[in-house]
Structures are given as structure tokens and as C-alpha cells.
Amino acid sequence: MTILIFDIDGTLIDSTGLDSKLYRQAVQEVLGSVQFRSDWSEYTDVTDPGILRQILREKGVEHPSVAEPIAAARARFGELVADRLAEEPCRPLPGAVGAMARLIRDPKVRVGLATGGWGHTAAMKLRSAGFPTESIPIFTADHHHQRIGIMRACLSSLAPGETEASPKVTYIGDGPWDLKASSELDWGFVAVGPRLQGKWRRWIPHFADPSWSEVLGLTVSG
Ligand SMILES: [Mg+2]
Numbered sequence: 001m002t003i004l005i006f007d008i009d010g011t012l013i014d015s016t017g018l019d020s021k022l023y024r025q026a027v028q029e030v031l032g033s034v035q036f037r038s039d040w041s042e043y044t045d046v047t048d049p050g051i052l053r054q055i056l057r058e059k060g061v062e063h064p065s066v067a068e069p070i071a072a073a074r075a076r077f078g079e080l081v082a083d084r085l086a087e088e089p090c091r092p093l094p095g096a097v098g099a100m101a102r103l104i105r106d107p108k109v110r111v112g113l114a115t116g117g118w119g120h121t122a123a124m125k126l127r128s129a130g131f132p133t134e135s136i137p138i139f140t141a142d143h144h145h146q147r148i149g150i151m152r153a154c155l156s157s158l159a160p161g162e163t164e165a166s167p168k169v170t171y172i173g174d175g176p177w178d179l180k181a182s183s184e185l186d187w188g189f190v191a192v193g194p195r196l197q198g199k200w201r202r203w204i205p206h207f208a209d210p211s212w213s214e215v216l217g218l219t220v221s222g
Contacts (some may be wrong), residue, residue, distance in 0.1 A: 001110045001159070003110045004103060005158070006112070006172045007114065007124055007172065007174060008117060012126075014093055022081055024133075031056075041175075049141050053141065078124075089128040092130060096206065109218065112136065113139065137154065151187070170187060173189070
């Protein structure tokens with residue numbers, strides 16, 4: 001049994017630019033002026049609520065007072081993403097919808113999604129890009145504010161009783177934080193897209209590349 005757990009933004013969906021712009025806008029509408037770090041990697045937890053918790057902590061807002069601004073930013077971000085998708089749908093990465101359909105049908109593979117984004121926007125973007133959301137278990141930052149917590153929850157849903165260090169689990173992502181989380185969990189990792197090009201041996205540009213299933217460790221067929 002091969003377990004494959006995918007990140008969403010930048011991995012299955014070409015949404016990273018849109019996403020970070022609208023996220024910044026939502027946070028600023030709720031909190032006022034915020035000086036964001038130039039690189040998301042500079043935040044301790046690169047997830048929608050994780051970044052916001054750190055911003056709030058640095059502004060001197062501590063638990064439990066963080067709950068209300070986080071809920072407000074989440075709601076506003078959802079509105080902004082819904083408005084944008086109504087005008088312009090999200091695009092999947094080349095080949096990603098077909099690759100996912102094939103993996104779902106493969107009896108030797110279990111597939112799940114684990115994103116650092118909130119659940120409402122993840123579902124909207126996946127539907128907009130044409131992914132069959134009802135047939136894939138999706139774990140998001142609504143489950144946990146740390147990426148490894150989200151990834152662990154996804155694994156225990158796909159393979160109850162499987163140990164975290166299982167060599168058969170592979171995470172597929174586009175960010176340095178995805179690579180970091182995978183190595184913390186001792187999972188396999190496949191890098192997707194330009195951000196990690198040249199930085200990790202198991203790499204594909206997208207899923208229209210003929211090498212994708214081999215790089216993911218699957219037998220090439222059909
Ligand atoms: Mg990503």
C-alpha cells in the first residue's frame with residue numbers, strides 16, 4: 001500500500017499568487033496595517049492560522065484573544081477568494097486533475113490532501129480547478145494550526161494504526177516548509193514546481209511531465 005498525501009496550493013493548483021495577495025488583504029482589513037515578512041518561510045508555522053497567530057503574538061495579542069481576529073480574517077478571506085473565483089476560476093497544475101483521478105482509481109494507492117490553508121477556501125479552489133473533492137479526504141488548517149499536525153491527521157485517517165515513520169508515506173508539495181515538515185515526520189517527499197527546483201532530488205515540474213508517476217514511486221502503467 002502506497003500512501004500519497006498532497007499539498008494543494010502550488011502543488012495541485014496554480015493559486016499561490018492569488019492566495020497570498022488575498023490573504024494579506026483579509027488580514028489587513030481585520031488587523032489594520034501589518035508588516036508581512038517578505039518570505040513565508042520566515043514564519044514558524046506556514047499555515048493560514050499559523051502566520052496570523054504569529055502576527056498577533058508579535059502585536060502583543062495573546063491566547064484566547066486571538067480567536068476573534070482569526071475567525072474574522074478567515075471569514076473575510078473566504079469572501080475575497082469566492083469573489084475572485086466567480087470572476088476567474090483557479091487553474092490546476094498541468095496534468096494534476098488526470099493524475100489525481102488515476103491515483104483514486106488505483107487499488108494499491110491511498111490518496112489524501114493536507115494543506116496549510118483553511119478548509120473553506122481549499123474546497124472552493126479545488127472545485128473551481130475541477131478536482132473531485134468528494135472522493136478525496138481533505139485535511140486543512142481547520143484541523144490544526146501546524147502543518148505536521150494536519151499531515152498526521154490525514155495519515156491517521158487514511159491508514160489507522162500506521163506509524164508516523166512509515167517509509168510508504170510520501171508528501172508532495174511545492175514549498176520549503178513542505179520539505180521541512182516531511183523530514184520532521186520522516187516521510188518521503190516529492191517536490192513540485194519552480195520553488196524547489198534544484199533543491200530536492202525527487203522533483204517534477206508538474207503532472208503533465210511523463211516522469212511524475214515514477215518519481216512518486218509508482219509503477220508506470222497505462
Ligand atoms: Mg503549497
